[in-house]
Amino acid sequence: MDFLVSLFDRETGIGGPLFYGAILVVVLWEAARPRRAPVSSTTTRWINNIALAGFDFLLSRWTIGFVILQAAVVAARDGWGLLNLVELPWWFALGIGFLWADLVSYAIHRLYHSNAVLWRIHRVHHSDPDIDFTTSHRHHPFEMLVTIPLTALAVIAMGTPPLALLMWWAVTGLTSVVQHGNVGLSGRLDHVVRQFIITPAMHLVHHSSHQPETDSNYGQLFPWWDRALGTYCHAPEGGYEAMTLGLNEFRAPRDQLFDRLMVQPFVTGQVHDSGGKTSQQSPSSTTP
Template identity: 35%
Template sequence: MSYPALIAFLGIFAAVAVWEFLAPRKQLTTSKAIRWLSNITITILGTAIVRGVFPVLAASLAADQSSFGILNQIFLPYPFKVFLAVLVFDLIIYGQHVLFHSIPLLWRLHMMHHADLDIDVTTGLRFHPLEVLLSMGIKIAAVAIIGPPVLAVIIFEILLNGTSMFNHGSISISLGIDSLLRLIVVTPDMHRVHHSVVIKETNSNFGFNFPWWDRLFGTYRAQPAAGHDKMVIGLSLFRDEKKLTLPWLLALPFIGNPGRYPMLLKKR
């Protein structure tokens, strides 16, 4: 993670955590200490592994200096190149998210993120290291093909981490402000629907930064059927609070039952 991205990451994490404390959207149902310890530890582990294997910024610099990639082959004003690259990156992340909900093998990795029994700022960081490795590989390929400006990569890295913490936050935002915000960004209420235990709600609202892709591709769902106060967070097959520990989270893709959540499974 670049220095500006790290500073932004820590600042946003602290801001959302304080917001959750002062104005929580939902009451927690499990031990915050256990969840935070597991979620933050697995985040550190995944980050350490990925940064040792895939230096995205270095790949971006190489593509930029070698004039490799689509954007390096066409003339566009620099600010427009940056904006276009960020937009395309976000579309790719949306597509990747849909893919991880569609293919049973990929869902096994991603379901660790959804198995959290509550949703808060740390849920936005909680991904299995193998999923993070695959995700980073996709980003490296995207950088090589698109040839984005280095600034676009830094901006997108900050956006992706920042909005993930924001839209997973258990924070109260008035309905009116939320309605306006979700025209330009994925809000906590919008993304919380995606963490519903109900399958059709889990398989909706895949966007991380911008809300437009869900509306464009028909995966947008405005509200959970039970309402935010009564909706159940997590997955139907994983309701044991004792399984929130780090060893269980790491083993989940290999021992857990994916259920009927993957979209490519024939529903019965």
């Protein structure tokens, strides 16, 4: 067990190499076969998205990893949570914990879209007018104020094994970069893969500027929660080639600058025409 813990640790095991390896592969993939032509300055996006991601990494290294993992350690030590109330084979508890981590991520993601205040924070991620590997970690730091306590409580309630969290973080660190990449699988391969794991095409729908599509495909790793809970969208209404990404409220070039991304939760965006399409007001786009 100690070997597995060290194996999946991002600092000492394969978590880090998987993550950075995924970035390298996706960057090369995007360069060789990009799925979509950019509609905004790639240089501006990369500089500001990476700056925001770097700021988040500095904070998350001492918050998400420590607080949530510590919650799992304390739950295991003190016998808290459902999985610690019954005798289960370690591998079975590990599998349940892994699935639970993914379901909790789905639920929190859906909450960000259904609550007007939380949407203001989360829309920083969705206001990217293009999507590529830098979008995967384009999140406002305030998201951690919500994600950390909710995830920690869910981890304690289930008694999620610490190893399950380390494994889930290692795997989703890789898949998140791929899912946000400006890449695509062949139609037939995508159809097969998305039965088990969320594909780039499936997640691309989630970044559509069309609100019913934005409010779909919330899953982080597995597509089963979306399918079971009625939030699955197979493809954009007008097809992938015609779809518009981002949010129409934040289409000015200056909206992609680091300082504007940081204050975006506190401002009301100016709606811009996007090919005759205006963003619809909804629970995920209503100003509180």
